[in-house]
Amino acid sequence: MGPRRADDGGAAAMRVGIDARKIADFGIGTYIRGLLTALVDLGDLDYVAFAPADASLPSGVEHVVVDAPHYSVRELFAVGRAADRARLDVFHAPHYVVPFTRVPVVVTIHDLIHLHRRNPLQRMYAKTMIDRAIRKARRVLTVSETVARELACDAVVTPNGIDEVFQPANVPREHFLYVGNDKPHKNVSALVDAFTRVPDAKLVLVGAPFDRFRGRERVDVRGFVSTSELVSLYQRAIALVMPSIEEGFGLPAAEAMACGAPVITSRAAALVEITGDAALHVDDDALDDAMLRVARDETLRATMIAKGLERARNFTWKRCAMLTRDVFRSL
Incomplete structure (x- = not known):
């Protein structure tokens, strides 16, 4: 490893390590990609990414190859040893798994949903x-x-950003849309059941295989799609519907607002926080009524679109x- 770069004042720039092993994933991967790219664009600190050999990283990021299994004892030691060797000033764990390292740690905890797992x-x-992450960080x-x-x-709130590819377009509205995985807390069954009471419409499911819903009348299972296709699906949505029981943020809702799609969500606190008065917040038994209202009321739809576009401007990766x-500089 070469010498530390000097900033404009002649002092050595802070070296920040980031566990980027999940950079290709959904969810946390989206966070790592958006944050790391924006951090590099700010240009005043040095970044070291710990990631598999084939990881795609922003230009200018030092790459240390680490490929330990996720959620294993091995990763705690492998990532920790790599961090200790990299002469870091700060190590950023982008989720709650904090390695065994002597480097000062900053950790991002996105939600507490795993505390409610059935297993x-x-x-x-x-x-x-x-608990360990909170103690050690x-x-x-x-x-x-x-x-x-x-x-x-004493947590610092750093809201997620929205990638700049998510933009509105003047195109026909063709379908209701769900974007996300099919885990129990996403409550997708409630949406599909409610949709049976919404005539003359199509529901598109994106973000998981959704095998249990294949063959349902008027339900279009797309599974995993490219970013460009996702943007188009948002732009053509009558509404994005997120019936989650719990969320930490709800990035699809923010992306949908940025694309000019009305948003219908559950009353989960994070979804209400992120969407504010730009969305309809309803219980499961009112999902069908909310979808019908948005589909039939052009004035309501236009108001939701305008408020959503305005609200989406609050969420940028640069701000994050x-x-x-x-926070890095404060340590």
């Missing part, structure tokens, strides 16, 4: 790792005020990066 061993693992970051309250610690960088 007791998974719940125990999540609680152990989250110099600072805890999270993505919404909702999760900050749940954490009950600036808030995160300020």
Whole structure:
């Protein structure tokens, strides 16, 4: 490894390591890609990414190859040893798994959903790792005020950003849309059941195989799609519907607003926080009525679109990066 770069004032720039092993994933991967790219664009710190050999990283990021299995004891040692060797000033864990390292740690905890898993061993693992992350980290970051309250610690809120490819377009509205995985807390069954009471429409499901819904009348299972196709689906949506029981942020809702799609969500606190008065927030038994209202009321739809576009401007990766960088600098 070469010498540390000097900034404009002649002092060595801070070296920040980031666990980027999940950079190709959905969810946390989206966070890592958006944040790391924006941090590099700010240009005043040096970044070291710990990631598999084939990882695609932003230009200018130093790459240290680490490919330990996720959620394993091995990763705690492998990532920790790599961090200790890299002469870092700060190590950023982008989710609640904090390695064994002597470097000061900043951790991002996106939500506490894993604490509510049905499997007791998974719940125990999540609680152990989250509690340890809060104890070991110099600072805890999270993505919404909702999760900050749940954490009950001195967490810094650094809201997620929206990639700039998510833009509105003047195109026909063709379908209702769901974007996300098919885990129990996403409550997709409630949406599909409610949709049976919404005539003359199509529901598109994106983000998981959704095999259990294949063959349902008027339900179009797309599974995993490219970013360009996702943008088009948002732009052509009568509404995005997110009936989640729990969320830490709800990035699809923010992306949909940026694309000019009306948004219907559950009353989950984080979704209400992120969408504000731009969305309709309803219980499961009112999902069908909300979809019908948005489909039939052009004035309501136009109001939701305008408010959503305005609200989406609050969520940029540059803002997330600036808030995160300020935390790095404070250590």
